[in-house]
Amino acid sequence: MSEPILTIRDLKVAFGPEKVSMEALRGVDITVRRGECLGVVGESGSGKSLTALAAMRLLPSAARITGGSVLFKDQDMTSLSRKGLEQLRGNEMSMIFQEPMTALNPVMRVGDQIAAPLRKHKGLSAKAARARTIEQLDSVGIPDPHRRIDNFPHEMSGGMRQRVMIAMALACEPKLLIADEPTTALDVTIQAQILDLLRAKQKEMDLAIIIITHDFGVVAEIADRVNVMYGGRVVEEAGVGALFDHTLHPYSIGLLNATPTIEMEQQRRLPAIGGAVPHISEMPSGCAFHPRCPERRPTCDRLVPNLETVALDQRVACWARSTADEQVA
Amino acid sequence: MLDRIFVTFSVCFLVLLAVVVVFGDFIQPHDPLLQNFAVRDQGPSSTYWLGTDDFGRDVFSRILEGSRLSMTVGLVSPLIAAIIGITMGTSAAYFGGWPERIVTRLTDMMMSFDPLLLGVLVVALLGPGILNLSIAISFALIPSFIRLSRASALAVRQEAYVDAAIAMGRPSYSTIVRHVLPNISGPLVVMTTLWIGTAIRLEATLSFIGLGAQPPAPSWGNIVRYGVQNIFGSPLPALFAGLAITLTVLSFNILGDALRDRLDPDRTVR
Structure with missing residues (x-):
């Protein structure tokens, strides 16, 4: 296995002023290795985008970081100066966003951006x-880059944007790309x-990618490893x-069951997970x-389960799957 | 259609005014300060197109000369106010935190005064004169620029492309200049144009009550002032200077409205 490029340890993020703050991330552990693609899956409100941000x-x-660390190579992002961040962002690590319609400045030519x-x-x-x-536009498959470089965003389709x-994001050949949906x-x-x-870019540039999505199809398509998030924590890796x-x-079982497949009967209702994602308050x-x-057990409403290694490449945070005895816990 | 005609007239008038301001020395038929008691309070004639005042000075030349002062103050003050106000407003919106709270509270405080009152206050502190007048008018206009630019910048700050720019390592000041400002320039340009009209009016008002341009230097405001004092000798100076003010302010307002219609992306092009 190659060396980790981004290590998030016990990351906590809270909203609001100190005294009445609400924790949105409650100890997130994520590791991405050089050249691998990590999928981060979860419902809206599970904290996946917040982790990326x-x-x-x-x-x-x-929002503010209240605990934990984010190590990029050997630099701790949580304590880096603004200058240090500016040096890193867009150069060593960069990010793409959900809405290609709004993530480009409408009054600036794409080439300048x-x-x-x-x-x-x-x-x-x-x-x-x-x-x-121009080379860069050509390499992402934009036809006629000599002409397209002077386009404004509104002259392009969503896919092109x-x-x-x-x-x-890849212009400066970063080592890590965070793709938020x-x-x-x-x-x-x-x-x-x-x-x-x-x-293709991942292979070509030995690029590590974190892809945030709620779509298991996307995960199956591109990810090497997956982190499932719920309630501001990673519940399965x-x-x-x-x-x-x-x-x-x-939760992962519920999410997978709720994914529509092409083979399913037409009239059958899609199974859903009962209830809704809890608000952070x-x-x-x-x-x-x-x-x-x-599969609720008596322990579940009292103690927070930790991620336990259950197989060579699988860790889960669940009392119903825990190898530890309930009495011990 | 009627709109178009008004806009055309306004633009023509403002261009003419610009020529008068720049090349005034070559256009004025008489020395605007030259007194000639042989021709006091005369009506219009081929020598004195708009008559003379009670010192026998040519009213037409004085209005042309006065335009320089009025227009200088009218253009410079909103521009200074725009530069200071937009800088403060966008920075406040972009950085947030306690600087933003201070700027917003100060703006609220200043907005509770009428611009004219603020102008009088500043001139009272600094003393009358053209420079102080410009400072006073700029000062009076700053809060509205802060407010508009802050509100617009707050909306743009939420846009994904601003986050994207930061995620690409762009420094703050550069993000403001390249990404925020160009996207809020529409309403700011319109407001600057509209405030030029107001600044001209403010200059006239403050000069009228004796806080602006000091005699013998003519400005539209003080031509009206001394014209009114001598209104029974000859009403023409006050009348024509007042007309000049009205037409100029009206032209800027029409231009501002036209610009607003042009720059408003929600309005369909006719």
Whole structure:
């Protein structure tokens, strides 16, 4: 296995002022290794986007990191100065967003937006940056890049804009790309193209990717490993094969069952997980999933389960799967 | 259609005014300060197109000369106010935290005063004169620029492309200049244009009550002031200077409205 490039340890993020703050991330552990693609899955409100934003130190001003560490290579992102962050962002690690419609500045030519990180981080001249931008557009599969470089975002389709975003994020050849639901706003055929592009770039540049999604199809398509998040914690971590063949956490099982498949009977209702994601102000005690869990046990509402290694490439945080005896716990 | 005609007239008038301001020395038929008691309070004639005042000075030349002062104050003050106000407003919106709270509270405080009252206050503190007048008017206009730019910048700050720019390592000031400002420029340009009209009016008002341009230097405001004192000698100076103020302010307002219609993305093009 290659060395870890990003290690998130016990990360806690809270909203609001100190005294009445609400914890949205309650100890997240995520490791991404060089050149691997990690999927992060969960419902809305599970904290997956917040984890990504915290890792980039892009949290909204109402939120703050209250504990834990985010190690990129050997630098702790949580204590890095603004200068240090500016050096890192877009250069060593970068991010693409859900809405390619709004993630590009509408009044700036796409070429200028791609050239900006090149000029800043690589110190290229305007001319060199332009040449590099054209290569970059070409490499993400934009036809006629010489002409497209001077387009404004509104002159491009959604899929093309996401390609431009990828070109911009990868312009300085970063080691890590965080993709926050990069295909959610696109239609299915374009989704597949964008995922293909990301996978090609991953191989070509030995790039580590964190892909945040609620779509198991995307995970199956691209991820090497998967983290399932619920209630601001990682509840299951597994290789992509193990997750689909040997799902352990009741929440992961519920999510997988709720995914529509092409073989299913037409009239059958899609199974759903009862209840809703708890709001961060009323997080249940113990395991956050216990009120909705079909395999609830007496321990579940009292103690928070930790991630336990249950197989070579699988860890799960669930009392119903714990090898430890309940009395011991 | 009627709108178009008004806009055309306004633009033509403002261009003409710009020529008068820049090339005034070559256009003025008489020395605006030259007194000639042989021709006091005369009506319009081929020599004195708009008559003379009670010192026998040519009213037309004085209004042309006065336009320089009025327009300078009218243009410079909103521009200074715009630069300071937009800088403060966008920075406050972008960085947030306690600086934003201080700026917003100060703005609220200043907004509770009428611009005219603020202007009088500043001139009273610094003393009358053109420079102080400009400072006073700028000061009076700053809060509205802060408010508009802050509100617009707050909306743009939420856009994904601002986060994307930061995620690409762009420094704060550069994000503001390249990503925030261009996206809020529409309403700010419109407001600057509209405030030019107001600034001209404020200059006239403050000069009228004796806090602005000091005689013998003519400005539209003090031509009206001394014209009113001598209104029974000759009503023409006050009348024509007042007309100049009205037409100029009206033109800027029409231009501002037209710009607003043009720059408003929600309005369909006709």
